[in-house]
Amino acid sequence: MIKRNKNYTNLAKGYLFPEIAKRRKAFQAQHPEAKIISLGIGNTTEPLAPHIVEEMKNFVEALGTKEGYEGYQDDSAGMPKLRERISKAIYNGEIKPSEIFVSDGAKCDLGRLQAMFGADVNVAVQDPSYPVYVDGTVMAGAGGKEPVTENGFKDITYMPCLPENGFFPDLSVVKKDSLIYICSPNNPTGAVATKENLFELVNFAKANGCVVLFDAAYSAFIRDENLPKSIYEIEGAKDCAIEMQSFSKPAGFTGVRLGWCVVPENLKFDDGSKIADAWARITNTAFNGASNIAQAGGFAALDETGLKEMQETISYYLENAALIRSALESENFKVMGVEVYSGGNAPYVWAKFPGKKSWDVFDQILSQCNVVVTPGAGFGPSGESFIRFSSFGHRENIQEACERLKLFKM
Numbered sequence: 269m270i271k272r273n274k275n276y277t278n279l280a281k282g283y284l285f286p287e288i289a290k291r292r293k294a295f296q297a298q299h300p301e302a303k304i305i306s307l308g309i310g311n312t313t314e315p316l317a318p319h320i321v322e323e324m325k326n327f328v329e330a331l332g333t334k335e336g337y338e339g340y341q342d343d344s345a346g347m348p349k350l351r352e353r354i355s356k357a358i359y360n361g362e363i364k365p366s367e368i369f370v371s372d373g374a375k376c377d378l379g380r381l382q383a384m385f386g387a388d389v390n391v392a393v394q395d396p397s398y399p400v401y402v403d404g405t406v407m408a409g410a411g412g413k414e415p416v417t418e419n420g421f422k423d424i425t426y427m428p429c430l431p432e433n434g435f436f437p438d439l440s441v442v443k444k445d446s447l448i449y450i451c452s453p454n455n456p457t458g459a460v461a462t463k464e465n466l467f468e469l470v471n472f473a474k475a476n477g478c479v480v481l482f483d484a485a486y487s488a489f490i491r492d493e494n495l496p497k498s499i500y501e502i503e504g505a506k507d508c509a510i511e512m513q514s515f516s517k518p519a520g521f522t523g524v525r526l527g528w529c530v531v532p533e534n535l536k537f538d539d540g541s542k543i544a545d546a547w548a549r550i551t552n553t554a555f556n557g558a559s560n561i562a563q564a565g566g567f568a569a570l571d572e573t574g575l576k577e578m579q580e581t582i583s584y585y586l587e588n589a590a591l592i593r594s595a596l597e598s599e600n601f602k603v604m605g606v607e608v609y610s611g612g613n614a615p616y617v618w619a620k621f622p623g624k625k626s627w628d629v630f631d632q633i634l635s636q637c638n639v640v641v642t643p644g645a646g647f648g649p650s651g652e653s654f655i656r657f658s659s660f661g662h663r664e665n666i667q668e669a670c671e672r673l674k675l676f677k678m
């Protein structure tokens with residue numbers, strides 16, 4: 269019989285969100301009358317901005333004409349005009365269009381990226397973190413031979429990110445020549461790394477032969493002007509960092525699918541070859557470029573009107589986050605000793621329920637409030653006792669969920 273890829277055998281059973289969906293379904297079956305509201309999975313809910321819709325429509329109509337039809341793109345790294353616009357609008361021209369690789373989303377890039385580094389690379393992740401960093405590592409064979417335990421995978425270095433360290437990791441636990449995954453603004457904690465944090469990170473990476481994989485999928489949510497939106501705001505980052513970006517959360521492209529990653533030309537492997545060349549080779553082989561319709565939408569999202577409309581939607585989600593935060597600061601949570609973390613620069617509110625298990629809090633909130641949240645333990649061992657509240661939702665649902673949460677007891 270055919271053999272299973274051993275690297276896949278160790279993937280932890282049941283990805284976090286299917287387990288949440290299962291519990292939600294079981295609860296709904298027992299309580300058909302319950303009106304469940306989800307503050308769980310980070311999925312956008314508000315419509316695409318009119319300008320983006322208009323430009324995508326125009327592009328689709330052109331595809332239906334002889335003159336406007338386009339097939340495969342010349343370069344699977346994306347439409348030249350989109351790469352140029354990203355270079356200008358996001359990086360102020362400091363990153364060259366040739367260093368920008370447009371894709372069908374940041375998660376897709378994350379899943380493909382580790383193929384470049386093989387099974388022997390050391391990997392360090394923030395703990396808690398977005399599950400793909402760990403799963404991508406395990407699929408590439410770099411998670412070790414043993415199955416997951418409650419402390420995670422043996423060959424992955426977990427860097428605890430807790431209130432005690434301001435949610436930014438102690439890098440001294442990272443081995444030499446590691447890939448270091450850093451997400452800022454962070455999913456799930458909502459914390460944003462400061463310039464000082466990233467300066468320390470870049471210097472550590474350069475001194476220790478590491479490559480930083482910087483996930484900036486939420487950078488457009490940063491409202492505090494002192495906080496860095498890109499790792500390339502830090503001098504030296506072009507020598508040690510790859511940045512992942514996405515239109516999903518800021519422009520509502522979760523279903524449209526579009527993102528990019530920056531692989532600077534300075535970045536090299538130990539044999540002197542360019543990482544960007546390897547990346548181009550892989551994407552040309554395993555990916556034929558992002559949908560041209562999605563790219564037309566992304567191009568519109570980054571012009572003056574698009575950027576303005578995008579910020580309006582982001583404000584809407586940030587206001588939701590502020591409502592959730594204030595509900596979690598109400599008296600009933602105070603008596604439970606709940607601590608709330610939300611700096612106003614991310615769509616997530618992270619809360620600690622001291623002495624409680626995340627999944628128990630999840631079950632209680634579901635049964636008492638009929639609200640779905642995400643248990644912090646699902647993001648890594650250090651997420652235990654925490655709950656992530658997502659602000660992606662229609663305002664009326666968020667308000668209703670907040671009213672219910674104010675009556676929660678445990």
Ligand SMILES: *Cc1c(COP(=O)(O)O)cnc(C)c1O
Binds near residue numbers: 310373485526
């Ligand atoms: C949602 C999310 C992404 C996913 O991006 P896509 O572009 O939709 O694939 C990437 N990173 C983080 C941290 C996310 O939360």
